[in-house]
Each structure stands twice: as C-alpha cells, then as structure tokens.
Amino acid sequence: xxxxxxxxxxxxxxxxxxxxxxxxxxxxxxxxxxxxxxxxxxxxxxxxxxxxxxxxxxxxxxxxxxxxxxxxxxxxxxxxxxxxxxxxxxxxxxxxxxxxxxxxxxxxxxxxxxxxxxxxxxxxxxxxxxxxxxxxxxxxxxxxxxxxxxxxxxxxxxxxxxxxxxxxxxxxxxxxxxxxxxxxxxxxxxxxxxxxxxxxxxxxxxxxxxxxxxxxxxxxxxxxxxxxxxxxxxxxxxxxxxxxxxxxxxxxxxxxxxxxxxxxxxxxxxxxxxxxxxxxxxxxxxxxxxxxxxxxxxxxxxxxxxxxxxxxxxxxxxxxxxxxxxxxxxxxxxxxxxxxxxxxxxxxxxxxxxxxxxxxxxxxxxxxxxxxxxxxxxxxxxxxxxxxxxxxxxxxxxxxxxxxxxxxxxxxxxxxxxxxxxxxxxxxxxxxxxxxxxxxxxxxxxx
Numbered sequence: 001x002x003x004x005x006x007x008x009x010x011x012x013x014x015x016x017x018x019x020x021x022x023x024x025x026x027x028x029x030x031x032x033x034x035x036x037x038x039x040x041x042x043x044x045x046x047x048x049x050x051x052x053x054x055x056x057x058x059x060x061x062x063x064x065x066x067x068x069x070x071x072x073x074x075x076x077x078x079x080x081x082x083x084x085x086x087x088x089x090x091x092x093x094x095x096x097x098x099x100x101x102x103x104x105x106x107x108x109x110x111x112x113x114x115x116x117x118x119x120x121x122x123x124x125x126x127x128x129x130x131x132x133x134x135x136x137x138x139x140x141x142x143x144x145x146x147x148x149x150x151x152x153x154x155x156x157x158x159x160x161x162x163x164x165x166x167x168x169x170x171x172x173x174x175x176x177x178x179x180x181x182x183x184x185x186x187x188x189x190x191x192x193x194x195x196x197x198x199x200x201x202x203x204x205x206x207x208x209x210x211x212x213x214x215x216x217x218x219x220x221x222x223x224x225x226x227x228x229x230x231x232x233x234x235x236x237x238x239x240x241x242x243x244x245x246x247x248x249x250x251x252x253x254x255x256x257x258x259x260x261x262x263x264x265x266x267x268x269x270x271x272x273x274x275x276x277x278x279x280x281x282x283x284x285x286x287x288x289x290x291x292x293x294x295x296x297x298x299x300x301x302x303x304x305x306x307x308x309x310x311x312x313x314x315x316x317x318x319x320x321x322x323x324x325x326x327x328x329x330x331x332x333x334x335x336x337x338x339x340x341x342x343x344x345x346x347x348x349x350x351x352x353x354x355x356x357x358x359x360x361x362x363x364x365x366x367x368x369x370x371x372x373x374x375x376x377x378x379x380x381x382x383x384x385x386x387x388x389x390x391x392x393x394x395x396x397x398x399x400x401x402x403x404x405x406x407x408x409x410x411x412x413x414x415x416x417x418x419x420x421x422x423x424x425x426x427x428x429x430x431x432x433x434x435x436x437x438x439x440x441x442x443x444x445x446x447x
Contacts, residue, residue: 037143039082041106043075043096043119045135045155049279071121072133078119078155080106085114085140110143117141119155128188128204134159136247157276159202160184161250162212164192170218173257173265174226177369178218180253181394184245185209191393193369200250210234210243214253217342217369217395220265225342225427227395228267229292235273235285250274309426310336314435322444324412333402333437339428341397343368351441352411352420367402368392381406408439417443 045052052073071077076097084091092099092108096119099106117139124134137155164180176194183189186206192199203212211233219225232251236243251273258268271284312334320327335341344367348356353363365374367384370393378384382403384392391397402424411420418441425434 036109036111037145038148039106039108039110039115039117039141039143040148040150041080041108041117042150042152043078043080043106043137043155044153045073045075045078045121045137046277047157048274048276068133072135075119075155076100078121078135081118082108082110083116083118085116091115107148112143112145114140114142117151117153119153120158121155124159124202126204127202129184129190130202131199133157133161133200133202156248157202157250158205158247160205160212160245160247161200161202161276162190163200163250163252164196165252165254166197167254167256169257170255170267172221174218174220174267177366178216178255179369179393180217180255181215182253183213185211185213205245205247209245210236212245212251214269215394216255216267216269218255218267219343222265224265226265226267227342228269230269231290231292232269232271232284233288233290235282235288248276250276308338309428309431309433311424311426311433311435314424314437317438317440318408319440319442320412321442322412322416325409327409327412327439330405330408333404333424335400335402335424335426337398337400337426337428339398340395341368341392341400341426341428342395343425343427343432344392344400344402345423345425345427347423347425348420349423350420351415351418352439355414368395383407404437408437411439412441415441417441 082092120136135155136158137153180192184203184206188203190201216228254270256268258266274281313331347364420439422437
C-alpha cells in the first residue's frame, strides 16, 4: 500500500513539475530574475464600438456587433505575444487561455524594461482576402521592479470589410446573374454574386491607397447586358486629414437601378462607410464615386457601334454514327470580340438535352458566369481553363477559342440517332451574335 502511495505522490510531483516547465516555456526563457515586475493584462475585441463578446445581446441602442464565429469572439482563443523592445526577444507567447493564472487573469512576471504586447485572433497579417475577420491589438508599456503594470489591450478589425447589397429597384430590373468584382488596388480581389449576399469579406489593408475598385456586370430582365466600372474613394475628411484605407473601414456597396428610360437601363451604386472602431457610419458622397464608361447601350447620346463579333467554326454541322468516339472534321470555335466578351451563353437542345445531368451540365449556362457546380465540369472537359474563365468573368477577353471537342464527342456515345444542337450566343455589351453547332447521329447498321 505504501508503495502505491509513494508511486501516486511521485506521479503527482512529475505532473506538477511538467506544468511548471510548460508555463515557463510559454513565458519565454524562464524567470524574470531579481528585477521582476509584472504585467497584468485585460484583453477585449471591439467592433462598431462594442465589445464583440456581447454579440448575442441587444446592445447600445441597437448598435450591431457583427456576426462572428466563437473562435473570433472569445479572446481566450487569441494568441498573445510579449516582446522586449530593447532586445527584440520574446518574453512570452501563447494562447490567452494558456497564459491565464488560476484566477483567470493574465499576470506575467517580467524583468525591468520596455515591452510591446500584441494579440490577434489568427495569423491574418498576410492574408489578402478572406471571409474570416482579422482582429489585432498592440501596445507598448514598461515594467519597473516590484511594480504591477496594468495594460488594457483592445483588438480591432485590422482589415477592410466589404459587403454587397441590392435595392428592390435593382432586383426588379435585373436578373440574378449579376456579379461584382471588388479589388483593393493592391492585389486583393473578390468576386461577389447572389451567393455572397449577407456575407462580408475582409481585404488586406493596401499601402497608401484611398479607394476600392468595383466592376459590376448584370443582365436586365429584358436580356440586355450592362457593365459598370467604378472607383470608390474614401472621403479626404473622413478621419481628419487621413484618407487612406485603414483597418476597420467597412464598405457596404448597394446596387440600384438608376435613371432608366424607354431606350436604356442603367446601374447605379451607393456606398456606406462605417468606422467599426467607433461604430460611426457616413454615406460616401457621389463625387467620390468615379465611374468609367458607361458601357451601357443607348447611354451617352451617340450612335451604337456596329456589331464587331466574328466567329470561325460557327455555324457548323457534323454527322457521325452511334458508337463513334470521334467526329470527322470537328473544329474548335474561335471567337473575336474587340469590345470584349461579356456573355457567352450556351443552349443545348435536341436528343442530348435529356442526358446532360449525367455529366453535370445544364441545358443553358453562361461561360462568363459559371456556378461552382458546373465550372469544374467544363474545366475537366477541357472547354476552358481557370485563367480563361477568370478573364471571361472579368469581361476583359477579346479572343477566345472554345474547345468543344470533348463535349461534342459525347453525343454519339449516348445518342442512338437524331439531332443535337449547341447554340452559342456571344454578347459584347452592345450587340449579340449567335450560331448553331448541329450534331447529327445516324444509327449503327442493324440497330
């Protein structure tokens, strides 16, 4: 019995020593020495002027605290780093929960000197754009021998937040195939579409930039393609004399139908800018939204340019026999559109239409605006590459070769007889040109 008690006591001692060693590792190289003082830290994260741990409450007259995941709300999950600014050595590093004492407080012994303390929810410093917000706080302080130094550290949004919304007039005037490409003018780009409504994206803060770019593409309910490009400038008096984009800036871009007449329809945007550190919102003046274009048919009073879209390999008719794995004379379709391809609609009809689901295709789709379900299928079939799609989606492609071979050769393998038609309709935002590829399948002899 005594042996068992001795063994239990020894195991307890080992665990105790291991815990002490683990805490020493978190606190750097071990004790602070004779010149020890302490850092006593209180940590919080704020959004719209409100501590985000209160996100589930009704707070401050309805001020929103955002909708964040627990890992970003609970500061116990944050990483804390204490650095000696004189030696640049880390004095402590670890999760806040690991650095707390038995009373739930962060109390760290430190030698006399000057320090910086940093806390963040994840390693988001070099993330260009993400759905996850990046909160960070940093502060300098000094420690004196035998004195407790109290530091209140506040983490704030350290990136630029962007969201998209629709007005009722836009929803009534346009189809839901719209897309908005936003970039921070420093390499961070995000595509917003109908699946992005209600989502916020977080862009890396660019150096010495005072604006965002937005490229909007939409199709009216009548079928007219419209594109709008805009530069959204942060007002120069938004925060005193500072107009550069900064962490905590939150842009909400609202799309609206604007100034339509019987001859044309137009898109407009309004933008609210919220400073999430304090929860104040301003409306960006119309003079700070600079439009390029417009690329809108009928607008501007001039004559519409003549159609300039040309095809090679379209229209075309191919004949084959059921069971063939090749089609004689098959050509790719070469499309030239000097005004850029804005839409490339593919409509499939005839015998093959009922079988498209087996290969993950729809009867109608726009190559320039593919869903996440269909895009991998078209890439796998070799119709487009990822780079080609990005160019088509941004509306900057003038010369495109549509490699239809792997798609068309599927027809004689599954269709026993009859016609299948692939209609390609290309729009450059001013005019539309289309043509048919017809595949005629003859039955095998004896079938």
